[in-house]
Structures are given as structure tokens and as C-alpha cells.
Amino acid sequence: MTFEVAITGVGYRVPERVVHNREFEARMATTDQWISERTGIRERRIADPEVALSDLAIPSGRQALDHAGLDPKDIDLVICGTSTPDMLMPSTAAITAHALGCTRAAAFDLEAACSGFVYALVVAEQFIRTGTYRNVLVIGGDILSKFINWDDRGTAILFADGAGAAVLSRSDRHGFLASTLGADGAGQDLIQIPLGSRTPPSGDKSLHVVHMKGREVYKWAVDNVPKILAQVADAAELTPADFDHIILHQANLRIIEAVSKRLGLRSDQMIVNVDRMANTSAGTIPIALAEAADQGRIKPGDRLCLLGFGSGLTWAATALTWTAPRPRSALARTATTGQEPFVTAPDRSDPGVLPSRSL
Numbered sequence: 616m617t618f619e620v621a622i623t624g625v626g627y628r629v630p631e632r633v634v635h636n637r638e639f640e641a642r643m644a645t646t647d648q649w650i651s652e653r654t655g656i657r658e659r660r661i662a663d664p665e666v667a668l669s670d671l672a673i674p675s676g677r678q679a680l681d682h683a684g685l686d687p688k689d690i691d692l693v694i695c696g697t698s699t700p701d702m703l704m705p706s707t708a709a710i711t712a713h714a715l716g717c718t719r720a721a722a723f724d725l726e727a728a729c730s731g732f733v734y735a736l737v738v739a740e741q742f743i744r745t746g747t748y749r750n751v752l753v754i755g756g757d758i759l760s761k762f763i764n765w766d767d768r769g770t771a772i773l774f775a776d777g778a779g780a781a782v783l784s785r786s787d788r789h790g791f792l793a794s795t796l797g798a799d800g801a802g803q804d805l806i807q808i809p810l811g812s813r814t815p816p817s818g819d820k821s822l823h824v825v826h827m828k829g830r831e832v833y834k835w836a837v838d839n840v841p842k843i844l845a846q847v848a849d850a851a852e853l854t855p856a857d858f859d860h861i862i863l864h865q866a867n868l869r870i871i872e873a874v875s876k877r878l879g880l881r882s883d884q885m886i887v888n889v890d891r892m893a894n895t896s897a898g899t900i901p902i903a904l905a906e907a908a909d910q911g912r913i914k915p916g917d918r919l920c921l922l923g924f925g926s927g928l929t930w931a932a933t934a935l936t937w938t939a940p941r942p943r944s945a946l947a948r949t950a951t952t953g954q955e956p957f958v959t960a961p962d963r964s965d966p967g968v969l970p971s972r973s974l
């Protein structure tokens with residue numbers, strides 16, 4: 616016997632610090648205009664030095680539980696999709712489950728880079744569909760600002776911090792329709808943070824940060840994302856035009872526009888927040904989803920496609936029908952203003968690649 620599965624609650628949390636493109640002009644050879652035109656990004660949220668992923672995951676999860684109307688003890692499993700956990704061990708999922716009071720829950724992290732949230736959704740869905748669990752809390756998020764070379768104009772302008780969450784529950788309605796997951800390690804050198812057991816922590820900080828072949832990633836995405844989207848639509852017995860809302864990984868507005876053009880999609884189908892949030896890796900899709908639910912843009916009965924892609928290379932897509940009501944209390948938090956600039960001019964006496972402000 617199998618069971619239907621639906622998203623019953625969402626939440627998100629981003630840092631309060633807003634970093635506008637103009638702040639990069641003091642530090643590197645770039646301009647607000649270049650960044651806006653090539654990426655669609657105008658600003659992003661960057662965490663303060665003391666903030667770790669669980670500081671964003673915990674409030675996201677709490678909002679999602681509240682929206683779902685569940686007690687933390689109702690949760691059977693917590694999965695956190697991330698590449699930037701609080702620590703290599705224990706998992707951020709275990710830290711988050713404990714802080715939320717999910718005392719009955721199993722917990723693990725899932726590493727599929729920017730595809731992590733949708734990968735985790737699909738894993739969670741399987742546990743519920745088979746009857747193993749009733750309620751799973753899925754979190755997706757990253758704090759990539761701590762793993763960026765702030766002198767590398769090819770990456771520093773793109774990545775940011777944030778987390779979002781979704782509760783999946785056994786349902787009497789037909790929520791999840793179809794999903795597809797994939798990976799191709801042949802593209803492992805396109806986006807990397809070398810730090811790990813092959814490259815343990817060392818004095819060479821250049822191995823602790825994102826390295827990316829941006830143009831090749833761009834080309835891969837524009838060639839493959841339309842095929843992945845068409846594939847998941849087909850598996851759900853839909854066409855891409857049938858989706859009311861499509862949330863692609865928010866890496867670059869030009870990628871979203873190119874995919875949209877290739878598939879002949881309408882602009883009103885695409886949910887976009889890359890202009891305000893930039894690329895929060897595993898956070899982009901749950902943040903955009905929770906924002907759209909919060910704004911009442913997504914309504915019960917709407918058909919959604921969520922599609923992530925990124926380092927690995929990995930990709931994950933799911934088609935679902937939205938069944939949750941609009942959250943009762945506003946999820947959004949207002950940004951504070953009047954902060955010190957985040958991206959400061961480099962201190963050339965510091966041989967490291969990271970400015971002290973970013974760590």
C-alpha cells in the first residue's frame with residue numbers, strides 16, 4: 616500500500632544584512648551594471664560572522680511547522696540539504712531537530728549542492744509514500760559567504776546565504792505527481808569547494824572556497840535544464856505550459872530566461888527572486904517557494920515545478936499540486952538598514968584570500 620504526499624507547510628529565513636552590487640565596486644573590477652545585466656542580481660543577503668546554517672534552518676523549520684499546524688513531536692524525520700553545514704559532524708539536521716524539539720525524529724544531512732533541497736524533498740516523499748513516516752521536515756540552505764574568495768569577481772558576486780523549509784505529510788490529496796533525480800560526476804570540476812578529506816584544512820585558504828568555471832556551468836544549464844523540466848512534466852502527464860508556477864534554481868536570471876525561451880514558457884509562470892536573494896545554493900528554491908506562498912501567489916490546486924541543479928553535477932526536479940493554505944502569519948522579516956558596508960576594500964597586508972569581515 617502506498618500513500619499520497621503533500622507539502623503542508625513552508626518557511627524561510629535570510630540574514631538581515633543586505634549587500635548591494637555597488638558594494639563590490641570598491642573591492643574588485645566590476646560594476647553594478649555588469650552584475651545586473653549578466654546575472655539579474657541587484658542585492659543579496661549575507662550572514663554575520665557568528666551565524667551558522669542552523670541559525671537560519673531552525674527559524675525556517677519553526678515557521679514550516681507552524682504553517683503545517685504540527686507539533687515538533689509529530690515530525691518523524693528531518694533532512695537538511697546543504698553543502699555548508701554548521702560542522703562536518705554532527706549533521707545540521709540533528710542540531711536543528713534538537714533545537715526545534717523534534718524529539719522523535721531521525722535526522723540526516725543530504726549533500727547535493729544547489730540541488731539539495733529538491734533531492735531531499737524527493738527522499739522525504741519516498742518515506743511517506745511507502746508508509747514508513749507520516750511527517751518529514753525538509754530544510755534547504757547554505758551559508759556560502761564563508762566559502763567565497765572575496766577577490767574573485769567570477770564567484771563573489773553570485774553567491775549568498777539563506778535557508779527555507781517545507782513539511783511533507785501523508786495526505787488524502789494528490790500532492791506530489793512525479794520527480795526525477797540525476798548526477799553526472801564527469802562535471803565535478805565545474806563547481807568545487809576543494810576542502811574535504813582529499814584536501815584537508817590547511818594554510819592555503821584558496822582551497823577552502825568556491826572554484827567555478829562559470830561559462831561552462833552556464834552552457835550546461837541552458838542545454839540541460841529545459842530537458843529536465845520537459846522530462847518531469849512528461850512523467851507527471853503534463854506539458855511545461857501546464858505548470859502554474861515554475862521555480863528554477865535561482866543561479867542567474869539569464870539562465871532562467873534562456874530556459875523559459877527554449878520551452879516557450881510564459882513569464883507569469885516563472886517565480887524569480889534572484890534579483891534580491893542571489894544564489895543561496897540549496898536555499899534558493901525553498902526561499903522562493905515560501906515567499907510565494909506567503910504572498911498568496913501560490914494557491915491550492917496550482918501545479919508547480921521545482922527544479923534544482925548545481926555542483927556534482929547534480930539535478931533534481933519535482934512536479935506537484937499545491938494543497939496548503941496561505942500561511943496565517945507573515946513569514947517575511949524586514950531587513951535592517953544603516954549597516955556598515957560588508958564588502959570592504961581589500962587589506963593588502965593580509966595575504967589570505969578572504970577579508971576578515973567575511974569570516
Ligand SMILES: CC(C)(COP(=O)(O)OP(=O)(O)OC[C@H]1O[C@@H](n2cnc3c(N)ncnc32)[C@H](O)[C@@H]1OP(=O)(O)O)[C@@H](O)C(=O)NCCC(=O)NCCS
Pocket residue numbers: 644645646649650653654729768769772806827829830831832833866867894924925926
Ligand atoms: C559567472 C557568469 C555571471 C559570467 O558571465 P559571462 O557572461 O559568462 O561572462 P564570461 O565568463 O564569459 O566573462 C566575460 C568577461 O567578463 C569578465 N567578468 C567576469 N566576472 C565579472 C564581473 N563580476 N564584473 C566584471 N567583469 C567580469 C570576465 O573576466 C571576462 O572578461 P574577458 O572577456 O576580458 O576575459 C556566468 O557565466 C554565469 O552566471 N554562469 C553560471 C554560474 C552559475 O550559475 N553557477 C552556479 C550554478 S549552481
